[in-house]
Amino acid sequence: xxxxxxxxxxxxxxxxxxxxxxxxxxxxxxxxxxxxxxxxxxxxxxxxxxxxxxxxxxxxxxxxxxxxxxxxxxxxxxxxxxxxxxxxxxxxxxxxxxxxxxxxxxxxxxxxxxxxxxxxxxxxxxxxxxxxxxxxxxxxxxxxxxxxxxxxxxxxxxxxxxxxxxxxxxxxxxxxxxxxxxxxxxxxxxxxxxxxxxxxxxxxxxxxxxxxxxxxxxxxxxxxxxxxxxxxxxxxxxxxxxxxxxxxxxxxxxxxxxxxxxxxxxxxxxxxxxxxxxxxxxxxxxxxxxxxxxxxxxxxxxxxxxxxxxxxxxxxxxxxxxxx
Numbered sequence: 619x620x621x622x623x624x625x626x627x628x629x630x631x632x633x634x635x636x637x638x639x640x641x642x643x644x645x646x647x648x649x650x651x652x653x654x655x656x657x658x659x660x661x662x663x664x665x666x667x668x669x670x671x672x673x674x675x676x677x678x679x680x681x682x683x684x685x686x687x688x689x690x691x692x693x694x695x696x697x698x699x700x701x702x703x704x705x706x707x708x709x710x711x712x713x714x715x716x717x718x719x720x721x722x723x724x725x726x727x728x729x730x731x732x733x734x735x736x737x738x739x740x741x742x743x744x745x746x747x748x749x750x751x752x753x754x755x756x757x758x759x760x761x762x763x764x765x766x767x768x769x770x771x772x773x774x775x776x777x778x779x780x781x782x783x784x785x786x787x788x789x790x791x792x793x794x795x796x797x798x799x800x801x802x803x804x805x806x807x808x809x810x811x812x813x814x815x816x817x818x819x820x821x822x823x824x825x826x827x828x829x830x831x832x833x834x835x836x837x838x839x840x841x842x843x844x845x846x847x848x849x850x851x852x853x854x855x856x857x858x859x860x861x862x863x864x865x866x867x868x869x870x871x872x873x874x875x876x877x878x879x880x881x882x883x884x885x886x887x888x889x890x891x892x893x894x895x896x897x898x899x900x901x902x903x904x905x906x907x908x909x910x911x912x913x914x915x916x917x918x919x920x921x922x923x924x925x926x927x928x929x930x931x932x933x934x935x936x937x938x939x940x941x942x
Contacts, residue, residue, distance in 0.1 A: 658836030708782035714774035772803035
């Protein structure tokens with residue numbers, strides 16, 4: 619892990635709902651991301667992936683585990699070191715309109731981080747930097763004086779990305795950055811993110827539920843189910859050889875834009891039955907057992923741990939034999 623920008627070890631984030639109810643939104647998950655890499659974190663709505671991202675960056679206080687940035691536990695950072703982390707690690711949110719102040723111009727929004735971290739020696743340098751950032755996200759200098767309501771969803775997301783880039787970060791946590799956009803715009807934004815990563819050496823944690831898009835942008839993919847990681851491997855390996863029954867079901871549901879192929883796949887599609895377990899005071903055993911066609915008594919009694927089954931391929935499933 620010597621090249622890891624971010625290391626997450628046994629991270630837990632629980633919410634006390636009162637009356638003895640405990641919501642285990644993130645429950646004992648571990649992963650790392652190397653410099654310049656994109657790790658995709660995928661799963662259904664409510665699986666805890668957004669909470670994971672917000673806990674990693676420090677928006678939520680973790681319940682347990684460790685989050686290390688460049689080898690240092692972020693909860694131990696204070697003063698100048700903490701400010702430096704907040705500069706290096708930025709988050710892009712799902713809804714750009716909700717995360718951008720409608721009373722501020724684009725110039726004020728992008729320039730806020732520049733001012734906080736004293737990154738421009740004078741007003742002229744600040745203005746030039748804002749124009750440069752707008753160009754990076756494929757917007758025009760004349761957009762600087764406008765307000766957020768004057769832009770489309772895709773343009774707002776570009777402004778949010780420009781705001782994050784204004785402080786020259788190293789790590790971006792992207793929380794469903796394209797899910798609120800029109801399909802025609804999604805590919806444009808993702809292609810821009812790929813270009814920015816290449817040009818600026820950025821490291822991404824890309825949170826999404828769209829597995830097709832995650833495959834395109836990610837080097838590795840982590841699959842999350844009700845607060846726990848169930849599979850983690852290289853993107854190509856995951857799509858070619860999914861091993862966890864939940865991952866297999868997710869991949870079988872991805873539509874292919876060919877009617878004939880789709881008709882042939884219809885009878886092979888995995889349809890999950892049974893009820894989803896509540897993450898509030900969850901039972902022992904595998905949380906997927908109630909929907910899994912292969913579940914045994916062991917699955918309902920013992921919680922499977924993430925284990926290595928092939929080179930760089932980890933799965934939390936009793937039915938998958940361990941390897942290396």
